[in-house]
Amino acid sequence: MAAGVYNQAIGAFQSHSLVNNFNHQQKFNNIGRLVVTKDFISSNCLSRKNFSVIQCIASQTSEVDTASSSSRSKTSARDTHTKSNEAALILVRHGESLWNEKNLFTGCVDVPLSKKGIDEAIEAGKRISSIPVDLIFTSALIRAQMTAMLAMTQHRRRKVPIIVHNESEQAREWSQIFGEDTRKHSIPVITAWQLNERMYGGLQGLNKLQTAERYGKEKVHEWRRSYSIPPPNGESLEMCAERAVAYFRDQIEPQLLSGKNIMISAHGNSLRSIIMYLDKLTSQEVISLELSTGIPMLYIFKEGRFIRRGSPIGPTEAGVYAYTRRLALYRQRLDDVLQ
Numbered sequence: 001m002a003a004g005v006y007n008q009a010i011g012a013f014q015s016h017s018l019v020n021n022f023n024h025q026q027k028f029n030n031i032g033r034l035v036v037t038k039d040f041i042s043s044n045c046l047s048r049k050n051f052s053v054i055q056c057i058a059s060q061t062s063e064v065d066t067a068s069s070s071s072r073s074k075t076s077a078r079d080t081h082t083k084s085n086e087a088a089l090i091l092v093r094h095g096e097s098l099w100n101e102k103n104l105f106t107g108c109v110d111v112p113l114s115k116k117g118i119d120e121a122i123e124a125g126k127r128i129s130s131i132p133v134d135l136i137f138t139s140a141l142i143r144a145q146m147t148a149m150l151a152m153t154q155h156r157r158r159k160v161p162i163i164v165h166n167e168s169e170q171a172r173e174w175s176q177i178f179g180e181d182t183r184k185h186s187i188p189v190i191t192a193w194q195l196n197e198r199m200y201g202g203l204q205g206l207n208k209l210q211t212a213e214r215y216g217k218e219k220v221h222e223w224r225r226s227y228s229i230p231p232p233n234g235e236s237l238e239m240c241a242e243r244a245v246a247y248f249r250d251q252i253e254p255q256l257l258s259g260k261n262i263m264i265s266a267h268g269n270s271l272r273s274i275i276m277y278l279d280k281l282t283s284q285e286v287i288s289l290e291l292s293t294g295i296p297m298l299y300i301f302k303e304g305r306f307i308r309r310g311s312p313i314g315p316t317e318a319g320v321y322a323y324t325r326r327l328a329l330y331r332q333r334l335d336d337v338l339q
């Protein structure tokens with residue numbers, strides 16, 4: 001059965017032009033390359049031995065999710081090997097916020113989603129509902145957290161996303177989960193200020209149109225989209241990247257390397273800085289990179305490389321499952337159990 005889904009997916013993929021969510025002109029290098037070099041492993045205190053231990057754990061955990069006990073024995077060594085060195089990475093900018101709705105600069109002001117943003121988050125969840133998610137990262141801001149939680153209400157695996165509280169020893173202790181089965185059916189959600197939207201300084205709360213009328217369209221576009229020019233008393237994209245990309249490399253990449261499927265729910269600019277890193281965009285190219293609210297983007301992390309696959313259109317889009325055998329197996333498993 002799984003082979004059927006996989007072959008069907010390969011066929012669809014070959015005749016399927018993937019819809020990219022990036023609404024800008026330049027041609028993207030379709031294969032973002034992250035070469036996992038010896039120093040990457042050592043700099044992440046992953047000795048070769050630890051690295052292989054993590055790989056081994058990952059292949060076992062991923063097996064739990066993509067094969068029933070009966071088919072587990074049929075999982076070939078190749079599949080197990082394939083599973084251990086590939087993972088899905090979903091990036092999603094939060095749904096429309098109440099200040100997006102009013103066209104106000106938001107930055108690090110902690111505003112919630114609008115009604116439209118809630119609908120966008122649910123729609124995003126439908127699009128990724130057959131893609132595995134083992135771990136979720138969000139910013140510390142409610143609009144990103146709402147988006148992640150609402151999206152996961154649509155996931156076919158029905159695991160419960162649970163925000164991890166480790167801001168103090170007591171928080172850790174009081175939020176413990178007991179019961180192996182309960183733990184297995186939950187997804188840790190890690191909130192990180194490093195993934196927050198860029199801090200927009202003196203523009204936060206100002207209307208974008210009025211600001212452009214006051215300072216000039218070019219100047220405001222430069223503040224909003226250039227790489228190194230910050231808004232007044234705010235962060236440039238470069239400064240935002242210094243925290244967001246550093247966090248991605250230090251905290252998220254090791255999880256991908258261990259075979260964990262990750263979703264990141266964050267913001268227009270913190271995600272632009274991460275995509276700039278994943279797709280090796282220049283500071284010129286990133287100027288035209290715009291992200292729509294609530295549109296998930298799928299990357300496949302395989303053999304140390306990030307391969308961008310555009311935005312899944314729907315939960316059964318065959319093309320999405322052509323990328324790796326693991327995604328096809330996972331979706332087939334869901335189909336088998338949920339039929």
Ligand SMILES: O=C(O)[C@@H](CO)OP(=O)(O)O
Pocket residue numbers: 100104105106107108197200224268269
């Ligand atoms: O105001 C903001 O925080 C950001 C994202 O909404 O705006 P812009 O897209 O202009 O960077």
